[in-house]
Amino acid sequence: MIAIAAALLMQATTASSAPAVPHAAPSFEVLSRQAVEARDGKRLAEALTLFRKALQLKPDWVEGLWEAGSIEYDQDQYKECSADFRKLAALTPGQAPGWTMAGVCEYQLRDYDAALKSLLRAEQLGFPEAAELARAGRLHLALVLIKLNRFEDAIVKLVQLTRDDKKTPEIVVASGIAGLREPWTPPEVPESERDKVFKLGDAMAAVMEQNAQEALEKFAIVLRDYPNDANVHFRYGAYLMQEDPERGIQEIGKTIELQPDHIPALVSLANIYLKRDQTPLARQYAEKAVQVAPGDFATHVTLGRVLRETDHDADAVREFQTAVRLAPGSPEAHYDLAATYAKLGRNADAAREREEFRRLRKITDPNQP
Numbered sequence: 001m002i003a004i005a006a007a008l009l010m011q012a013t014t015a016s017s018a019p020a021v022p023h024a025a026p027s028f029e030v031l032s033r034q035a036v037e038a039r040d041g042k043r044l045a046e047a048l049t050l051f052r053k054a055l056q057l058k059p060d061w062v063e064g065l066w067e068a069g070s071i072e073y074d075q076d077q078y079k080e081c082s083a084d085f086r087k088l089a090a091l092t093p094g095q096a097p098g099w100t101m102a103g104v105c106e107y108q109l110r111d112y113d114a115a116l117k118s119l120l121r122a123e124q125l126g127f128p129e130a131a132e133l134a135r136a137g138r139l140h141l142a143l144v145l146i147k148l149n150r151f152e153d154a155i156v157k158l159v160q161l162t163r164d165d166k167k168t169p170e171i172v173v174a175s176g177i178a179g180l181r182e183p184w185t186p187p188e189v190p191e192s193e194r195d196k197v198f199k200l201g202d203a204m205a206a207v208m209e210q211n212a213q214e215a216l217e218k219f220a221i222v223l224r225d226y227p228n229d230a231n232v233h234f235r236y237g238a239y240l241m242q243e244d245p246e247r248g249i250q251e252i253g254k255t256i257e258l259q260p261d262h263i264p265a266l267v268s269l270a271n272i273y274l275k276r277d278q279t280p281l282a283r284q285y286a287e288k289a290v291q292v293a294p295g296d297f298a299t300h301v302t303l304g305r306v307l308r309e310t311d312h313d314a315d316a317v318r319e320f321q322t323a324v325r326l327a328p329g330s331p332e333a334h335y336d337l338a339a340t341y342a343k344l345g346r347n348a349d350a351a352r353e354r355e356e357f358r359r360l361r362k363i364t365d366p367n368q369p
Contacts, residue, residue, distance in 0.1 A: 028057040078108040096125040100137035162208035176201025230259035261292040297327035331360040
């Protein structure tokens with residue numbers, strides 16, 4: 001029995017010390033096929049795990065990055081989807097979808113500077129051909145601009161989106177927020193402001209749709225309900241400048257009566273009176289704008305134009321130089337500075353600024369020559 005036990009012990013020891021036959025790891029082909037099957041079967045958690053495993057074997061798998069990022073976005077995993085779509089954008093830099101989705105994920109992460117860069121890149125590439133994805137990207141670009149206090153830029157994007165497609169509730173809300181000049185995302189709108197946001201946005205969206213009668217009716221409603229809101233009067237006045245300029249000036253004037261430091265209203269009146277050759281009034285409003293907002297490049301551009309028009313060219317140069325320093329990425333500031341240098345005979349300086357203007361214009365509007 002001892003001999004038998006010893007023999008069994010030796011057999012067991014030998015068996016346990018024998019190396020196990022390793023199971024072969026699934027190949028990329030197997031994992032990618034299983035991931036697609038799980039996705040098609042709506043087993044999204046399983047699909048995401050498989051896509052991630054496949055991407056470990058082939059990190060440059062474009063389809064896998066798109067699928068993994070899409071599932072992560074649907075499951076509110078914004079940090080992960082941002083990383084995957086960033087990788088996709090790096091692999092396909094000349095295609096818009098990766099940049100669009102990277103920007104949307106970054107927006108959800110509240111990384112608005114990164115989202116702006118991604119979405120502007122997508123815009124330069126023409127946004128994706130898929131209509132739904134393009135709409136989402138363009139809307140999120142407007143929302144990012146709102147969060148960054150670039151309200152007029154956001155309204156321009158919303159006008160383009162509305163005229164290329166159609167008015168939606170999302171556009172109405174975004175327009176109302178931008179019109180009130182508040183850096184809110186839609187969920188951040190205080191309950192006390194929601195009615196005003198919707199009514200103002202509805203009126204502005206009617207303007208965007210170029211429906212004059214509806215715009216007048218809806219502005220009448222929001223003015224009736226919120227007669228003491230400066231921004232409501234300003235948006236109405238801005239609209240009336242196209243239809244009835246005298247009434248438009250009156251409404252913008254009411255804006256300043258209600259809020260004397262309303263920068264867009266001050267800048268608007270300065271530009272209006274400059275076009276009408278009423279330079280003393282133009283200078284009055286432009287100087288007040290600079291006084292109230294010395295850190296806003298648009299106020300310096302406006303005052304510079306007034307000074308140049310009245311042949312105070314050296315003073316105009318200083319204002320445009322300040323504007324360029326405050327907003328080096330603004331094409332218009334460089335353009336005005338170039339024009340004023342040229343007027344003073346500073347040709348080399350003018351040529352440099354014109355070149356910078358052309359460079360920046362190609363970035364902000366790729367359709368420009």
